[in-house]
Amino acid sequence: MKQVVELLRTHAIQPSAQRVAVANYVLVTKEHPTAEQVFHAVTATFPTLSRATVYNTLHLFVKKGLLKQFALTEGVLVFDPHVEPHHHFVDDETGAIVDIPWDRIRVEGADDLPGIDVRDFQVVVRGKRQRRRTTNKAT
Amino acid sequence: MKQVVELLRTHAIQPSAQRVAVANYVLVTKEHPTAEQVFHAVTATFPTLSRATVYNTLHLFVKKGLLKQFALTEGVLVFDPHVEPHHHFVDDETGAIVDIPWDRIRVEGADDLPGIDVRDFQVVVRGKRQRRRTTNKAT
DNA sequence: TCGAAAGTCTTGACGTCGTCCAACTTTGGA
DNA sequence: TCCAAAGTTGGACGACGTCAAGACTTTCGA
Missing domain, CATH: 1.10.10.10 (Winged helix-like DNA-binding domain superfamily/Winged helix DNA-binding domain)
Structure with missing residues (x-):
């Protein structure tokens, strides 16, 4: 507070x-x-x-x-208090958005594009979560 | 036609x-x-x-x-007849969206995330186009 | 040819998301 | 205390998108 x-x-x-x-x-x-x-x-x-x-x-x-703003899913803006660079995963089935740590994905060439002043970039991954193994929390 | x-x-x-x-x-x-x-x-x-x-x-x-659907900019869906994998650049000033060829950016690790069935991914780059010399770059 | 069924299109109502504006209230400085 | 600036409110408005009901078209078999 x-x-x-x-x-x-x-x-x-x-x-x-x-x-x-x-x-x-x-x-x-x-x-x-x-x-x-x-x-x-x-x-x-x-x-x-x-x-x-x-x-x-x-x-x-x-x-x-204090916030970042994204438009990743169907037509609405979302706000993210996590302002350091990171990537995002979007669950196709639920629309849920999950942060992916910056180091988890290596990107080369995105900040060196001809004719562009790059402000920032991120990888957007789409797919679905595997529920079978790897979860200790049943849904 | x-x-x-x-x-x-x-x-x-x-x-x-x-x-x-x-x-x-x-x-x-x-x-x-x-x-x-x-x-x-x-x-x-x-x-x-x-x-x-x-x-x-x-x-x-x-x-x-025949089309792909994206939500990259402020709250509206856009349609893209270019259905093969590619990346996107979004111009902060105009909102224009430009394709970036797939080979132009190398990404490692995006299709190998624990607990996720990756359907596809792309890099979203934001910034502005250089119109002339970039001497006066503030910020 | 006729008629029915399936497919397609239109109208209009509706809901959500987001912005704008004029009026009101609160704040802070002189 | 008083005033101007800053902040807030409610309502109107527009853009975006969906939905349901009915009308219209096309297809196809008898």
């Missing part, structure tokens, strides 16, 4: 009650929530929060570097 | 007038149009074509393997 306020301040963001509420959800989650998921999750405990404020706040956080 | 009719037939698709009209745009373009762009482009010459038919037709083409 306190550390979120500090975090906002160090990023030159006024820690209003609404922003702290959004931050406490979206900066802590391990999921990759959509804006609507953030809206529903936060209004559960902060009912007067408006949709516009959620969108304003998320965009502000992106601009300030 | 006889060859489009043939192409549809060989993919077990009834070549109705509407489908041929959509195919003549979306299977020929080098762009990565959204469904709405397809709708507007095709209705320009086929005014009675309905939105639902465009969506139905695009999904049918995807199911039959």
Whole structure:
């Protein structure tokens, strides 16, 4: 709680009650929530929060570097508090998005493309999870 | 466009007038149009074509393997008649999507992830195009 | 030729996602 | 305290996409 306020301040963001509420959800989650998921999750405990404020706040956080924004699945933006470079796996069956550590995949040549100033890149892997072995958690 | 009719037939698709009209745009373009762009482009010459038919037709083409579908930029699906594996570059400034040949980037380890049946993967590169000399590169 | 069945298309309603704007409230500095 | 700036709200709006019902077409057998 306190550390979120500090975090906002160090990023030159006024820690209003609404922003702290959004931050406490979206900066802590391990999921990759959509804006609507953030809206529903936060209004559960902060009912007067408006949709516009959620969108304003998320965009502000992106601009300030607290979040990254992706469009990996069908037509909705997701937000990711994990801002260091990493790759993503998208489960075809559920749409779930899972982080893949940067070192797990080696990429050569992506930052050296003619005529392009590369800002960043990532590998997007699609497929399905194997449920048979390798799980100690039954679904 | 006889060859489009043939192409549809060989993919077990009834070549109705509407489908041929959509195919003549979306299977020929080098762009990565959204469904709405397809709708507007095709209705320009086929005014009675309905939105639902465009969506139905695009999904049918995807199911039959004539198109691929991506969600790379802000919240809209794009369709790509280039169905062989390749990578993509997204221009931050314009949102334009450009194909990158598969051989241009080498990726190791993406198809060997524990617990995942990989269907396909691609590298998504973001940045901006160099228009002239890049002296004034801020950030 | 006729009629039925299957396939295809259209209309219009609907839901979601996201933006915009004008009005209101809160904050912080002088 | 007062005022301006910053932040928030609700509602309207538009883009995107889906769905169901009915109409229209094509096919095909009798």
